[in-house]
Amino acid sequence: MSYLESLRVFVRVVELGSITSGGRDLRMSPAVASNRIKDLEARFGVRLLNRTTRKLVPTEVGRAFYDSARRVIETLDEAEAVVSGFSGTPHGSIRVTAPLGLGRRMLAPLVPQFCTEYPGVEIRLRLSDRNVDIIADGIDLAFFLGEPQDSALKWRRIAECRRVLAATPDYLSVQGVPEQPEDLAQHNCLLLRYPRSPEYFWMLQTPTGQQKMMVSGRFDADDGDVLTDWALAGQGIVNRPRYEVAEHLASGRLVEVLPECPPVPAQFGVLTPHRRLQDPKVRMFTDFVARELRNAF
Structure with a gap:
């Protein structure tokens, strides 16, 4: 051994x-x-x-x-x-990665529940808003918001995640309320970016179909929670999953911007390496997360 x-x-x-x-x-x-x-x-x-x-x-x-x-x-x-x-008794470790906000709010609370049911399994959770090399990092499961680009990986869609543009009432009272997507060009858009990230844009749903809007701003970060904090501080407009800012919208600390033209929903799913045989514990954890989070967005 x-x-x-x-x-x-x-x-x-x-x-x-x-x-x-x-x-x-x-x-x-x-x-x-x-x-x-x-x-x-x-x-x-x-x-x-x-x-x-x-x-x-x-x-x-x-x-x-x-x-x-x-x-x-x-x-x-x-x-x-x-x-x-x-x-029927899975054991061993599962290496899991997920975006920071999703991992903290949605995935991490499920880990103890799963491991209580299957005490022989260890979950090694790594959270990051950066792109992760699943193969090189030895990841078993990568929970993901967006559209996968790597054809060498298996993709399982779990749910559709609604997104929202939001800002504080104070920011909008000073800078003006965008009335159409093109108005975003005049605003400080808070951007999720990381080294070697592509040219930045937001995809919006409009009455005439999807519209690609090039946006810019004075601040960017590779942590989505930082963007939310900046938005709460009145620094600009943020594009976030609705579930991550729902409490701020409900309290009025943030208000929805361009509600008639919301961002295109992100696909929530999981990426796994192509293997001849999928480990049962990996499949069981995927099924468990899918069952628990399918209606969470």
Whole structure:
């Protein structure tokens, strides 16, 4: 078993680029993870990793070994999935990622409930509004708002998530209330952006069909909750999932902008890697989340 654990450590270290990150991902200290790598190198009498100024990279033999080791781990995981499917008692970890707001408000509260029902399962939840490389990061499930672009991944639609444009009454009293989509060009639009994000636009539903509006603003952030905070501070117009700002709309702290031309709803769903056999625990967690959140938006 220690050899297989060492293989898992090596694979994650290569994928994440450092012993610290690889060890943390597998819930072990950097010292333990480093010893696992040393054990492998001693076993084969070759160097598997080289350190650059920024990260660890595999040597030529390390790269070849990584490709084979990853296949071994994937085969082992599939074998365990078969056994779990027959036993009906799932066990092991599920790596899950989701956008920050969705993860905090919708997904995180469901994790204890699922793990109570299936105590042999561990959920490793990683929240980020940035794009995540599902394959490279070893993600089992990526809950997603929007339209998937990667054809190498499986997409399961769960629900339609309504969105809303909103701002404070004070902001609108000073800057004016947009009466048509084109008026947004004169406003400070609060933008969700991250490094290498594409040109920014909002898609609106209008009486004549969908309309692509190029928008701009003085502030942008890669955390949607920050945008909501800026909107509440009277700094501009925000485009957010309705469920995330519903309490502020109900209290009057925010008011809906262009209610007759709301943003096009986002698709809420889950992305999974293409595999010959889906692990039953992954399918069970997906079904559980779909059942609990299908009517939440």
